[in-house]
Amino acid sequence: MILSMVGMPIKDRKAERREATKAEILDAAWDLVREQGLGGLNLRDVAARIGMRAPSLYEYFASKHAIYDAMFAQGYRQFAAVIAEAEELSGEDGLRAVSHRAMAFMVEDPARYQLLFHRTIPGFTPSPQSYALSVQQLDRTRAWFDRNGFAAPGALDLFTSLIGGLAGQQIANEPGGDHWVRLADAAVDMFLSYITAAGGTARHTRERTRS
Amino acid sequence: MILSMVGMPIKDRKAERREATKAEILDAAWDLVREQGLGGLNLRDVAARIGMRAPSLYEYFASKHAIYDAMFAQGYRQFAAVIAEAEELSGEDGLRAVSHRAMAFMVEDPARYQLLFHRTIPGFTPSPQSYALSVQQLDRTRAWFDRNGFAAPGALDLFTSLIGGLAGQQIANEPGGDHWVRLADAAVDMFLSYITAAGGTARHTRERTRS
DNA sequence: GTCTATATGTGGATAGAC
DNA sequence: GTCTATCCACATATAGAC
Numbered sequence: 001m002i003l004s005m006v007g008m009p010i011k012d013r014k015a016e017r018r019e020a021t022k023a024e025i026l027d028a029a030w031d032l033v034r035e036q037g038l039g040g041l042n043l044r045d046v047a048a049r050i051g052m053r054a055p056s057l058y059e060y061f062a063s064k065h066a067i068y069d070a071m072f073a074q075g076y077r078q079f080a081a082v083i084a085e086a087e088e089l090s091g092e093d094g095l096r097a098v099s100h101r102a103m104a105f106m107v108e109d110p111a112r113y114q115l116l117f118h119r120t121i122p123g124f125t126p127s128p129q130s131y132a133l134s135v136q137q138l139d140r141t142r143a144w145f146d147r148n149g150f151a152a153p154g155a156l157d158l159f160t161s162l163i164g165g166l167a168g169q170q171i172a173n174e175p176g177g178d179h180w181v182r183l184a185d186a187a188v189d190m191f192l193s194y195i196t197a198a199g200g201t202a203r204h205t206r207e208r209t210r211s
Numbered sequence: 212m213i214l215s216m217v218g219m220p221i222k223d224r225k226a227e228r229r230e231a232t233k234a235e236i237l238d239a240a241w242d243l244v245r246e247q248g249l250g251g252l253n254l255r256d257v258a259a260r261i262g263m264r265a266p267s268l269y270e271y272f273a274s275k276h277a278i279y280d281a282m283f284a285q286g287y288r289q290f291a292a293v294i295a296e297a298e299e300l301s302g303e304d305g306l307r308a309v310s311h312r313a314m315a316f317m318v319e320d321p322a323r324y325q326l327l328f329h330r331t332i333p334g335f336t337p338s339p340q341s342y343a344l345s346v347q348q349l350d351r352t353r354a355w356f357d358r359n360g361f362a363a364p365g366a367l368d369l370f371t372s373l374i375g376g377l378a379g380q381q382i383a384n385e386p387g388g389d390h391w392v393r394l395a396d397a398a399v400d401m402f403l404s405y406i407t408a409a410g411g412t413a414r415h416t417r418e419r420t421r422s
Numbered sequence: 423g424t425c426t427a428t429a430t431g432t433g434g435a436t437a438g439a440c
Numbered sequence: 441g442t443c444t445a446t447c448c449a450c451a452t453a454t455a456g457a458c
Contacts, residue, residue: 037333039250042451055453056424064452118383120331122248154394157380158401161391165376169368172329180372183365190369190405197404232441253433266436267442275434 022060024050026074029067033111038120041067065124068115072126075116076133079105083137087144094148096188098141099163103184106167110175117164155195162187233271235261237285240278244322249331252278276335279326283337286327287344290316294348298355305359307399309352310374314395317378321386328375361406373398 028049033041043054043064061067082105086097106113114120116134145156166187170180239260244252254265254275272278293316297308317324325331327345337345356367377398381391
């Protein structure tokens with residue numbers, strides 16, 4: 001809005017159309033990675049799916065990696081929205097809500113899970129702007145953990161590994177199923193009893209050297 | 212050895228040479244996926260690395276996927292050997308040893324981690340023989356869990372998700388580092404206190420419906 | 423802004439000489 | 441058993457007409 005100038009219409013129809021087309025391209029790209037796997041994305045198919053030819057895409061994205069980057073950013077905005085709702089709750093209820101929503105978000109789209117939470121595309125690194133979205137999301141959840149007393153060192157990393165690990169196994173071993181998804185509550189039980197144990201603070205920070 | 216027949220030398224020099232070359236090819240392939248990522252493997256580079264041309268590889272492997280398949284099998288044999296040593300111990304010591312060795316095995320080679328524990332190569336599925344190796348490995352650890360009293364439903368899946376999840380985060384966020392690796396002991400503490408809690412058996416099998 | 427045509431490159435796989 | 445030569449399919453990206 002700051003960029004709009006005197007004498008120009010507030011709503012730039014051209015820019016709007018352009019954004020709509022970019023969104024169409026991204027939708028088609030998501031469809032394709034869901035069908036062919038994250039690495040199977042190719043520009044011809046993306047273009048064909050919206051009635052275009054591959055070269056036309058370059059009017060909207062500078063490269064294939066730029067499309068991946070936009071998908072990465074879009075995915076993290078979706079993730080942020082999903083988690084933000086759950087983080088309106090607090091305490092145990094909040095943690096369970098976050099767990100369920102994060103788990104559902106991950107397993108419902110394996111390709112998106114790979115793009116957002118693993119480094120699986122050779123040569124692709126998210127741009128600083130897109131990467132910042134992931135950092136901000138983690139910061140928000142860190143703050144929520146602090147506000148809710150889940151403040152032990154390593155607690156957040158342990159929790160994200162736990163949920164992400166269950167989702168990863170679900171996706172790798174039984175995509176579309178729910179065997180590991182159903183373990184989410186047990187995982188939260190385990191995490192909660194560990195993190196809220198009296199005198200537990202020293203226990204999980206202690207360095208160990210055995211075996 | 213059963214296949215050797217009367218009048219034939221026990222050691223078939225030709226077959227030995229052949230196996231040696233196949234091993235050379237696999238070594239080169241491992242080098243390449245470590246350098247270029249699992250998906251970056253290509254036959255020309257593999258061949259060049261051992262002083263061959265790409266077509267010669269077809270004398271030893273029927274396709275690129277066959278190479279991936281042999282790598283998959285080889286990786287699980289290595290994994291089995293590493294875990295078997297740790298499973299000579301028992302109880303908490305054994306569990307810690309398994310955790311440390313599994314974690315080290317996973318993070319020391321991200322490409323191998325991806326190949327063995329995730330489905331990341333479009334179109335590749337391990338052959339039944341190779342897949343059986345992964346099933347057998349899980350069965351052995353399941354038996355070890357039973358022998359050692361970690362028998363609660365879901366315990367094994369929770370444990371593998373926990374260790375695999377930590378390794379995955381380590382690899383995705385800080386390859387070569389040890390931030391998540393150092394959380395392995397805390398994770399085992401958490402798992403042990405959950406699994407050995409008095410009356411805990413009912414708790415972690417209980418179905419939950421909240422949020 | 424979209425197209426056709428094409429440059430340019432890669433990579434798996436096969437044929438057939440040696 | 442290894443090679444050269446090549447096929448074929450595919451894919452990113454660019455040039456330039458419309």
